[in-house]
Amino acid sequence: MHYSPVALHIPDGFLSLVVSLICWAITAVLLAMAVSRTNKSLGEKQVPLMGVMAAFIFAAQMLNFPVAGGTSGHLLGGALAAIVLGPWAAMLVMTAVIAVQALLFQDGGLLVMGANILNMGLITAAIGYGLYRGVANSSRNTKLAVAGVAAWLSVMAGALATSLQLWLSGTSNLQTVVIAMLSVHALIGVGEALITVAALAFIMQTRPDLLDETSASARGGRGWVAAGVVLSLAVVLLSPLASAFPDGLNRVAEDLGFIHIAQSGSGPLAGYSVPFFADASLSKIAAGMIGALVVLAVAIIAGRGLQKKTS
Amino acid sequence: MHSDAFDRYHHGHSLIHDLDPRVKVVVTVAFILSNALLPDAAWLAFLLAWAFILIANALSGLGLGFTFRRSFIALPxxxxxxxxxxxxxxxxxxxxxxxxxxxxxxxxxxxxxxxxVIRSWLSVQMAILLVAVTEFPKIVHALNHLRVPTILTVIISFLYRYLFVLTDEVMRLLRAREARSAGAAGKRGGGSVMWRARVVGNMAGQLFLRSYERSDRVYNAMLARGYKGELMTIHPHRFQAGDLLIGLLALVCLVLMQVAGRLP
Structure with a gap:
């Protein structure tokens, strides 16, 4: 059975108790909202649909294509699910996928499941849907382009959130983990974006009714656009900051006293850089590349948005 | 593919198998929580936690090394x-x-x-044991009893039930791609990365539509069989004194581990 786990599934033991519980609390609140919204807006018939869609995301993650050097690209699906099913339903569907991966395959832990759901299910759905919703009335090509950028950003956001949680737990060095995670996922994100765009194009061509104004995907309000943009901006601003100037973030976490609570059981882990990445040129280059990619993505979104207004 | 292709359940009758699933879920989560609470370098407590797992393994009749053999999954x-x-x-x-x-x-x-690494390795063993001694639908049922929203447990049940069907669908799509992709030995396959990604995207879109349409048929078939919006079970969970006793005993062990971990 081909089943390739993604590097974002955090196992138990790698996050501190405080960080795990905070992530569970955020996840629980968002899921409670998702449950009450879906219970209100969906008919009984939609529940089996969501179940089969969850199985679809799970199965679609097995589709892969060779990229280069034995690595292969494949789908995570958060953005695609949100665009097709709507944000709340997508959050529930992704939660079910992550829960089954953790319970059945031990791919991701139980105590840290809140963090995993947050990183791979909730943030990805909010960015994927928010950005796509912003251009819902634009041309087909604009929608596809924005969906691609949103898919890429959603993967980056998940990777960044994972890195920050690992850092706050005292498991990893901030700069190293951010650079390592973001550079790997910048590539994985490209695969995600390409597959998401192609899959959406296919659905638009064959079943446009599933994506039109009256469909489930059009049910989210404009607030999602704000959420998507804010989260994207957070990725854009935090990634270069954390990879180029980790001391700043360390300082903030220390001033707030949060880092001591989060790393309970271990000594403070302030701005010690790892020799390998202390090599300034290397880390700066990596940070610069990531920053540039992120800025490029934002420029594309902004450009599309402006284009829409003027046309 | 058979409907239990993804099952991790090992049939058997043992003390642990027959325990109420709620007790098993709670003890598993408590064990993982206890690991997270242990301070660094609490060697005695780590040893006790491992002994706890070994005893659970032995009581489940799966053999002492059962979880150990599968425990390296989280190592990367x-x-x-x-x-x-x-x-x-x-x-x-x-x-x-x-x-x-x-x-x-x-x-x-x-x-x-x-x-x-030790905390992670201990925690993953407990999670492995949980699914090995509890049928998955029973775990989901226990989650429902433990106040997980019904809509989530129903989605999870459907996911579990239809996963093998859609995996079959993926297999057919992959086989079709293989069949249409001739390649000479030692030569790189055709097409750019972009092109390959588009092919996979089309496969994902195709899979989505097939799943979407299948869910309609699934719903109608379930209505015909008396589906009323929630999943039923023929194994109502009855909490017995023995379940409570074993659960409490396990929790006491966990408290002792915490004490052992904090001894100077």
């Missing part, structure tokens, strides 16, 4: 913790040169790294 993630070796201040244990860089492993860093 240890890479994320490797920086702890070098970045926590402490007395140097060893230094080496690698890629023209000096690395110094500190004693505090080593303790932290080893503790993280």
């Amino acid at each position: 993630f240890a890479l994320a913790a490797i920086t702890a070796l070098f970045s926590i201040p402490g007395a140097p244990v060893m230094s080496f040169r690698f890629l023209m860089q000096d690395f110094t492993i500190t004693d505090a860093g080593l303790l932290r790294f080893v503790s993280i």
